[in-house]
Amino acid sequence: MYGWNDGMGLWGYVLVSIIMVVAWGASNAGIGLLARSLRAPSPGATQPPSPRTAEDVLAERFARSGIDVAEYQNRLAVLRGRPGT
Known part of the structure; x- marks a missing residue:
């Protein structure tokens, strides 16, 4: 066969x-x-947190009383590109 x-x-x-x-x-x-x-993640899944900016870190230091108001305002002005205001 x-x-x-x-x-x-x-x-x-x-x-x-x-x-x-x-x-x-x-x-x-x-x-x-x-x-x-x-x-693949599900559509309702939370996104990872965005990285912290320098302003966020400065605000946290001010909130913990690590720096005073004048220093906070001076450093914030420098970060925003307006030093000495």
């Missing part, structure tokens, strides 16, 4: 090769899309 109809022939092997490439590609794409969807 093995030699029945002379096997698949050249076009049969070409067709099977194309089908295998498409099947493996679809399988890999499906696994990749599944992994991406599991890794």
Whole structure:
């Protein structure tokens, strides 16, 4: 029975090769899309906090009484590009 109809022939092997490439590609794409969807954050997820600015750090020092009002205002003016005001 093995030699029945002379096997698949050249076009049969070409067709099977194309089908295998498409099947493996679809399988890999499906696994990749599944992994991406599991890794992506949900729409309601909170964003990480933004980095603190120099003005934020200065305001925290003033709030903790690390500096007085005059020093706070002078440093804030320097940060905003208006030294000596």
